[in-house]
Amino acid sequence: MKQVSPPLLQLQGISKSFGPLLALKDVNLTIQHREIHGLLGGNGAGKTTLMNVLFGLYKPNAGQVILRGQTIHIQSPRDAIHHGIGMVHQHFLQVPHFTVVQNIVLGSRLHNRPTLNLTRATERIQDLCQRFGLEADPNAHIIDLPMGVRQRVEILKALYRGVDVLILDEPTTNLTPQEVDSLFESLQRMVAEGMSVVFITHKLREVMQVCDTISVLRAGEHQLTLPRTQVSEELIVRTMVGSDIDLDESILFAATAPQESSSSRTGPPVLDVQGLTLTAESNTPQVDDVSLQVHAGEIVGIAGVAGNGQQELLEAVLGIRTADRGQIRFQNEELGHCSTRDRLRRGIAYVPEDRVQDGILPTATIAQNSILGVHDRPPYSQHGILKWPIITQHAQHLIAEYHIQTQGAGQQAGNLSGGNLQRLILARALAQPIQLLILHNPTSGLDIPTVEQIYRQIRQRRQEGLAVLLVSDDLDELMLLSDRIAVLYRGALVGHLQQKDFDKYEIGRMMSGVYNHV
Amino acid sequence: MSEQSVVLRRQGLGSVFQALVPYIVAVIASFAAAGIVLAVMGFNVPRAYATILFTSFRTPNGIIQTLIKFVPLVLQALAFTIPLAAGKFNIGGEGQLIAGAIGATTVGIMLAGWPAPLLLPLVLLGGIVMGALWILLPAWLLYRFSINEILTTVLMNFVAFELIDYVATNIWPDPVAGHPTTIPIGAGGFLPRLIQQPPLHAGLLIAIFIAILVYFYTDHTSAGYELVATGANARASRVYGINVRNIFFLSLLLGGAIAGLSGAIEVAGVHHRLIAGIQSNFLLLGLIIGLIAKGNHLAVPFVAFFIAVLEVGASAMQRTLMIPGEMVFIVEAFILLFVLLSDVVRRR
Numbered sequence: 051m052k053q054v055s056p057p058l059l060q061l062q063g064i065s066k067s068f069g070p071l072l073a074l075k076d077v078n079l080t081i082q083h084r085e086i087h088g089l090l091g092g093n094g095a096g097k098t099t100l101m102n103v104l105f106g107l108y109k110p111n112a113g114q115v116i117l118r119g120q121t122i123h124i125q126s127p128r129d130a131i132h133h134g135i136g137m138v139h140q141h142f143l144q145v146p147h148f149t150v151v152q153n154i155v156l157g158s159r160l161h162n163r164p165t166l167n168l169t170r171a172t173e174r175i176q177d178l179c180q181r182f183g184l185e186a187d188p189n190a191h192i193i194d195l196p197m198g199v200r201q202r203v204e205i206l207k208a209l210y211r212g213v214d215v216l217i218l219d220e221p222t223t224n225l226t227p228q229e230v231d232s233l234f235e236s237l238q239r240m241v242a243e244g245m246s247v248v249f250i251t252h253k254l255r256e257v258m259q260v261c262d263t264i265s266v267l268r269a270g271e272h273q274l275t276l277p278r279t280q281v282s283e284e285l286i287v288r289t290m291v292g293s294d295i296d297l298d299e300s301i302l303f304a305a306t307a308p309q310e311s312s313s314s315r316t317g318p319p320v321l322d323v324q325g326l327t328l329t330a331e332s333n334t335p336q337v338d339d340v341s342l343q344v345h346a347g348e349i350v351g352i353a354g355v356a357g358n359g360q361q362e363l364l365e366a367v368l369g370i371r372t373a374d375r376g377q378i379r380f381q382n383e384e385l386g387h388c389s390t391r392d393r394l395r396r397g398i399a400y401v402p403e404d405r406v407q408d409g410i411l412p413t414a415t416i417a418q419n420s421i422l423g424v425h426d427r428p429p430y431s432q433h434g435i436l437k438w439p440i441i442t443q444h445a446q447h448l449i450a451e452y453h454i455q456t457q458g459a460g461q462q463a464g465n466l467s468g469g470n471l472q473r474l475i476l477a478r479a480l481a482q483p484i485q486l487l488i489l490h491n492p493t494s495g496l497d498i499p500t501v502e503q504i505y506r507q508i509r510q511r512r513q514e515g516l517a518v519l520l521v522s523d524d525l526d527e528l529m530l531l532s533d534r535i536a537v538l539y540r541g542a543l544v545g546h547l548q549q550k551d552f553d554k555y556e557i558g559r560m561m562s563g564v565y566n567h568v
Numbered sequence: 569m570s571e572q573s574v575v576l577r578r579q580g581l582g583s584v585f586q587a588l589v590p591y592i593v594a595v596i597a598s599f600a601a602a603g604i605v606l607a608v609m610g611f612n613v614p615r616a617y618a619t620i621l622f623t624s625f626r627t628p629n630g631i632i633q634t635l636i637k638f639v640p641l642v643l644q645a646l647a648f649t650i651p652l653a654a655g656k657f658n659i660g661g662e663g664q665l666i667a668g669a670i671g672a673t674t675v676g677i678m679l680a681g682w683p684a685p686l687l688l689p690l691v692l693l694g695g696i697v698m699g700a701l702w703i704l705l706p707a708w709l710l711y712r713f714s715i716n717e718i719l720t721t722v723l724m725n726f727v728a729f730e731l732i733d734y735v736a737t738n739i740w741p742d743p744v745a746g747h748p749t750t751i752p753i754g755a756g757g758f759l760p761r762l763i764q765q766p767p768l769h770a771g772l773l774i775a776i777f778i779a780i781l782v783y784f785y786t787d788h789t790s791a792g793y794e795l796v797a798t799g800a801n802a803r804a805s806r807v808y809g810i811n812v813r814n815i816f817f818l819s820l821l822l823g824g825a826i827a828g829l830s831g832a833i834e835v836a837g838v839h840h841r842l843i844a845g846i847q848s849n850f851l852l853l854g855l856i857i858g859l860i861a862k863g864n865h866l867a868v869p870f871v872a873f874f875i876a877v878l879e880v881g882a883s884a885m886q887r888t889l890m891i892p893g894e895m896v897f898i899v900e901a902f903i904l905l906f907v908l909l910s911d912v913v914r915r916r
Contacts, residue, residue, distance in 0.1 A: 370807055425797070
């Protein structure tokens with residue numbers, strides 16, 4: 051055997067800090083030729099930061115990147131692509147009214163700029179689609195495509211530029227299980243053709259399914275890198291979470307199926323929605339004849355690919371949007387034209403998907419945020435006068451009980467990290483006497499201990515008789531927590547499964563509009 | 569903003585000082601920058617600055633001039649910062665001031681014979697109502713059609729300029745005045761004097777009272793909370809049950825009413841009649857005060873007082889040193905610029 055060739059890519063001693071926060075501490079990572087390398091870690095572990103350093107989006111404070119044995123300096127994504135490194139971000143940047151081909155060639159070097167003849171580009175893209183099994187119509191407009199295809203377009207962008215290393219940041223977030231499988235097949239074909247793939251995720255099972263090598267990051271530090279054949283799920287879990295949570299008690303990593311709810315589901319439902327329809331300006335209904343019930347002590351999950359009317363449905367239930375048709379009854383009372391304020395006052399709490407846009411007042415303090423929605427009720431205000439000592443005490447209580455990491459109730463809420471923000475929003479919702487809790491993607495982007503904590507809270511409140519409507523893009527989350535799951539597709543509920551019938555692929559079929567029964 | 573006081577109480581004077589540091593730096597830097605301009609122009613910089621800073625405090629007259637200036641400034645600033653707290657921009661403060669002055673004058677002339685206990689409140693009320701009416705159209709356009717209030721409030725200013733000319737030259741003109749001016753209002757509509765010589769009118773008490781009221785409203789009532797919440801994030805406020813369109817409407821109306829009151833006080837306290845140009849440059853100074861205070865209603869009166877000191881100092885400097893008073897406007901602009909810059913610097 052000749053001299054051993056150097057690995058494809060080496061990251062050595064990478065450190066990166068954002069102000070006082072040390073996001074990466076002396077991280078070493080080696081990507082071999084022809085491998086799918088899973089980069090695993092909870093949120094905030096530094097996975098994306100590390101890859102953003104590699105892709106030239108962040109400048110590291112220390113460390114070097116070695117490609118095929120040679121040190122390279124990556125100053126920008128352009129440099130990275132020049133060196134054959136491509137990245138697909140969690141949120142793609144695409145021009146909705148351009149076609150697939152137009153989006154792919156955008157920013158690449160065009161040979162026939164004056165005429166913009168894209169025939170050759172189209173042919174190349176079709177060729178790439180076939181080679182890697184990435185089905186996409188080059189002439190379709192992005193706006194008409196489902197998320198799964200849009201993501202393929204993003205991958206095609208990188209392939210079109212001829213990368214050797216493809217970084218995928220949480221690529222499965224918005225995909226159905228079927229789409230995930232097809233993505234994995236494409237990744238394997240890429241590796242077969244000589245490429246390497248870095249697959250960033252927080253989902254253990256996906257890594258175990260497809261990766262050749264697994265690396266784990268925790269709190270900005272590299273924990274381990276091992277071939278998949280040499281690791282067990284348990285080892286990885288322990289490495290990911292450290293000693294922060296008790297695995298035997300864990301909900302997230304529970305080996306056994308969750309216990310059935312104690313609810314007998316007798317009596318009238320807490321929330322009863324009948325024939326709810328909400329039509330957008332474009333005349334296609336955003337919410338299409340939705341009927342659903344949530345009883346006390348039960349968690350009803352709503353699955354669906356993001357953007358299928360989830361937010362519209364919830365906002366109609368809350369009166370933030372006005373429904374065109376349908377009835378919403380809460381505790382046997384027709385909500386009709388009740389304002390949002392009235393609905394909240396009757397005992398509904400809402401945890402919106404978009405924390406920063408919909409959930410908090412970023413420039414206001416934590417104390418101010420802790421009473422948003424209940425600011426006009428005693429004890430927080432009396433006869434229209436705010437009781438600041440009580441509000442501050444309330445906020446301090448929430449901070450302590452929900453382990454919100456901050457210097458105090460007077461701090462700006464906008465400075466909180468995503469996890470602490472979500473704790474604050476959830477704490478605010480659960481602090482009031484409520485009968486119905488509406489959650490939308492309550493754990494997206496949160497670190498593992500926080501997810502555990504939130505699941506624990508939700509479970510406990512269900513046990514105490516709270517009705518919970520849980521809308522989530524994360525199928526694993528839904529299957530873990532829900533007593534029943536309904537599937538939303540293009541604004542309509544297309545399927546309904548009891549806990550014993552939960553099946554990932556069955557739900558996935560419904561999520562993509564393939565279903566037999568209603 | 570709201571329970572900054574709570575925070576301050578807990579963290580003591582040190583943090584108050586820390587919060588003030590960027591302002592102190594901004595003021596010093598502004599004076600330094602303007603000083604270079606003055607020096608290049610060949611003026612005596614130390615004397616100029618001594619005049620600007622100390623005129624207000626050297627003589628009783630200086631103090632009273634400053635306090636008289638303070639009244640319209642603080643009210644104009646509040647007319648701007650109340651809508652600002654809700655995230656809306658009232659740039660029509662001078663139009664509303666003029667409308668308020670016209671309202672006050674109309675009441676004061678038409679009911680000229682009425683006794684003070686009746687006439688004075690009505691004169692002030694006339695100003696408040698007219699100020700609110702003047703912003704009603706922009707507020708309604710915003711409420712009904714989401715038409716940008718910056719544009720509409722500014723445009724209403726121009727209408728007000730024409731209207732005040734019309735009232736002062738055609739309806740109740742004072743034939744002996746060389747400038748568009750009305751005849752005086754009834755003596756019962758004059759604001760009483762707190763000090764006779766040099767004269768200081770009781771509008772000062774009203775302004776202080778309003779400033780305290782506004783602070784209490786925005787920082788200690790649930791209605792004020794909705795105002796601040798809407799300004800902080802209108803979308804989230806709506807999600808959590810606040811009717812933000814009502815808040816926008818109400819905040820503009822309040823701003824207009826206070827600007828109208830400032831016009832009424834100028835009439836009832838200072839001029840005792842309507843004079844074209846009564847708005848002076850109070851609008852711009854009000855905006856500057858509101859922005860320097862960053863909408864903090866506890867800070868607005870103090871910033872307003874400081875700007876009043878500079879303004880009085882500027883006129884004195886112009887009189888005694890022949891330095892254009894506009895120099896102070898440059899200083900004020902610099903202060904605002906540096907204060908805003910300090911935000912950018914801190915965020916980095």
